[in-house]
Amino acid sequence: MPILFGQIVHHIIEQTIVHYLQTGEVPTVAELVNRARGQLNAAFIDSTRNRDLWIQKPNKFYMMQEVYYDGKLEPAIVADYKERMHTIFENFLHSETFQQITASKGSLRIGEPEQFRTMKIDDTQVFVVMDFHYFDEVADKWIIIDWKTGGESDDDRQQLALYAYYVQEKYRVPLENIEVYNEYLKTGQRKKYLLTHFDIENTLHTFQRSVLEMKKYQADIFTNEPIDFEDFEQTSEEWQCLRCNYKELCVHGKGK
Structure with a gap:
């Protein structure tokens, strides 16, 4: 739900x-x-x-x-x-974002929202789906917005850092010309993140580490064939099982 x-x-x-x-x-x-x-x-x-x-x-x-x-x-x-x-x-x-759209329509260059975009990181194709982004001609800034219907998460900053890296690479603009925001619709709060080059480097490092982790489950990297079902370890953190889409693959759906 x-x-x-x-x-x-x-x-x-x-x-x-x-x-x-x-x-x-x-x-x-x-x-x-x-x-x-x-x-x-x-x-x-x-x-x-x-x-x-x-x-x-x-x-x-x-x-x-x-x-x-x-x-x-x-x-x-x-x-x-x-x-x-x-x-x-x-x-x-x-929201401040929608108010800016309605007040500054002529000076905003709107990017297509919710479109699949791709980029390469270390020869790995990455799909990037930004909620909303635009170029503000008056401020000379790229603005990235991520709408949130739930609460604040520790991953929010890193998610926006990945989007900022995409805009950097796509439009060849410095990080200083990019602003990123979360609009938390449940509370009506708007949060701005002041991203640094360390944020970008940390995001890329996390991505690289995640790719290596996922490749451990490939029996054949060319055909993308997975290892045997039994070799996928089950989580010991049962709270994750509540929202897992694959519970019926586990014994009694309890992940152990």
């Missing part, structure tokens, strides 16, 4: 920005809430009534993890997200 909700919110925000840039129209909170509610209901219907269709074509239908494993959505979860929707979209429309 948290991932699905975040995806729906991000998609609606993208549509709202594109529609505003094309027409100058700003929707109401109620309109955005109704759109999100409709998409959540469609996902629930798919998960509960179209299981066989999802098994045949999993990329064409939704399957909510909670419904797949538990057979239902807890009423408390449904109530929480119904209440959260209004706050999220109200904070988006009043």
Whole structure:
């Protein structure tokens, strides 16, 4: 549910920005809430009534993890997200980012939001999906925005550092000409990160280390064939099992 909700919110925000840039129209909170509610209901219907269709074509239908494993959505979860929707979209429309878009439309060069972009790091293809970025001609700055529907995370800074590195490489601009922000829609707070070259170096080091870790699970690097199933160690941190999509591969779905 948290991932699905975040995806729906991000998609609606993208549509709202594109529609505003094309027409100058700003929707109401109620309109955005109704759109999100409709998409959540469609996902629930798919998960509960179209299981066989999802098994045949999993990329064409939704399957909510909670419904797949538990057979239902807890009423408390449904109530929480119904209440959260209004706050999220109200904070988006009043966010500093959206206010800047509506106030400075002529001086902003908008990058395509939510598009798959790629770059190479040490011969490894990396997919970068930025929520929103634009060039402010007045400030002579590239601005990167990442919308968050949940709470603050220790990974937020590093995620934005990767986006900043992409902009550096793509547009050949110095880090000093790039500003990065998180818009935390649940609280309405906006956080700016003052990235340094150390942040970029640390992000690249983390990436390189992660690639090496993942390659340990390749039996053949040319065909990308994995090692045997039994060689994938199971986690000892059982809290991670709660949201794991592969619980049924484990004994009793408990990861041990």
